[in-house]
Amino acid sequence: MSSKEEMAKLIQNYEQKLRCPLCHQAIHVADSSKLVCKNHHAFDLAKQGYVNLLNQPSDSQYDKKLFTSRREIITQTNLYQLLHQKLSEIIANHLKGRSGQILLDAGSGEGSHLEQVTGKQKESLNAGIGIDISKEGVKMAAGKYKSQMWFVADLANLPLIDQSVAVIMNILSPANYQEFKRVLEDDGLVIKVVPRAGYLAELREVLGKKNEQAYDNEKITSLFKEHFHIVDEISLTDQVLLSSEERAHLAQMAPLAWHAEQEEIEQFIERGSEKVTVDLDVLIGKRKLTK
Ligand SMILES: [Zn+2]
Numbered sequence: 001m002s003s004k005e006e007m008a009k010l011i012q013n014y015e016q017k018l019r020c021p022l023c024h025q026a027i028h029v030a031d032s033s034k035l036v037c038k039n040h041h042a043f044d045l046a047k048q049g050y051v052n053l054l055n056q057p058s059d060s061q062y063d064k065k066l067f068t069s070r071r072e073i074i075t076q077t078n079l080y081q082l083l084h085q086k087l088s089e090i091i092a093n094h095l096k097g098r099s100g101q102i103l104l105d106a107g108s109g110e111g112s113h114l115e116q117v118t119g120k121q122k123e124s125l126n127a128g129i130g131i132d133i134s135k136e137g138v139k140m141a142a143g144k145y146k147s148q149m150w151f152v153a154d155l156a157n158l159p160l161i162d163q164s165v166a167v168i169m170n171i172l173s174p175a176n177y178q179e180f181k182r183v184l185e186d187d188g189l190v191i192k193v194v195p196r197a198g199y200l201a202e203l204r205e206v207l208g209k210k211n212e213q214a215y216d217n218e219k220i221t222s223l224f225k226e227h228f229h230i231v232d233e234i235s236l237t238d239q240v241l242l243s244s245e246e247r248a249h250l251a252q253m254a255p256l257a258w259h260a261e262q263e264e265i266e267q268f269i270e271r272g273s274e275k276v277t278v279d280l281d282v283l284i285g286k287r288k289l290t291k
Contacts, residue, residue, distance in 0.1 A: 004049055006049060007146075007149065008032040008045055009032070011051075012029045014129075015028045017160055019160060020041050023039045025037045025038050032045075049142040050151065053159050063136060065252065067140050070253040073253055074116060079242070080113070082238045087169065087191065090282075091103060091189075091191075098166070100126065101126040101127070101167075102126065103118065103126060104128075104131065104160070104183070106170045106173070107173030108137070108138075108141060111137070111140065113171050114130045114148055114169070126166070127148070128148035130150050131152075131158065132153075134152070156176050158183050163182075166188050167189045168180050168191065170190070170193070175192065177227040188286070192282075195216075198279030199278065199280060200250070200256070203251065206264050206267045206271075221283065224283050224285060225283075228286060229285060229287070230285050234282040235281055236280045236281075239276065241275050242276050
């Protein structure tokens with residue numbers, strides 16, 4: 001079976017939870033090659049096995065080089081190992097004994113976080129959906145990770161019906177809380193991963209941005225709390241040794257380093273004997289239910 005047919009089959013099992021991004025009506029897989037709604041809006045399955053649901057190209061500034069670095073860091077280093085373990089555990093607990101459930105990674109990039117979190121649950125009866133506005137990222141995700149569904153779509157217009165998702169992950173990425181609340185089941189979980197003050201402190205230091213993060217983090221956390229009822233909040237801190245090559249990838253993928261001087265990046269890369277700090281907050285929320 002081709003990647004495209006494989007994906008068509010997978011999507012078919014969950015198509016009742018999807019909706020057309022244009023008219024919001026039900027959508028279904030037709031001829032193993034496209035998604036079609038009753039108003040005849042049609043979206044082709046790409047040969048890599050993803051569907052582009054945007055009717056115009058996005059202006060995402062994330063390119064292939066960045067996603068390649070991101071994949072290197074997420075899959076070949078231990079930088080996010082603690083995070084992946086924790087998320088796997090939380091999600092497995094929540095979905096225990098259930099089937100046909102959707103785990104959505106909102107802002108999935110090239111897909112490695114979703115794969116790492118669900119990879120150990122291969123026999124799972126539930127499905128992962130990765131959504132990102134970057135076609136480049138989604139294409140890479142679909143090219144490698146065949147057991148999840150991948151869509152190019154806008155987080156402000158998720159192609160999912162109301163209350164269709166059991167768990168939403170949103171890892172170090174922008175969110176759309178109105179949409180998250182719409183698609184989340186009544187007892188669904190939204191898991192947001194936010195950087196804490198020490199996150200990549202060694203990189204921040206060479207960039208002279210050491211104090212910026214604490215303030216941003218506070219804003220993100222309080223906004224999350226306005227929208228969701230917090231059920232748990234977990235802080236994860238770790239220190240990881242990265243090779244020069246891995247440090248170069250880290251500087252490539254981290255938005256905070258995009259406008260840095262080459263000299264500063266070199267300085268960071270050369271400090272290979274120092275560990276890099278991972279300092280994250282995992283916010284776990286549920287919908288605030290109105291009576
Ligand atoms: Zn439609």
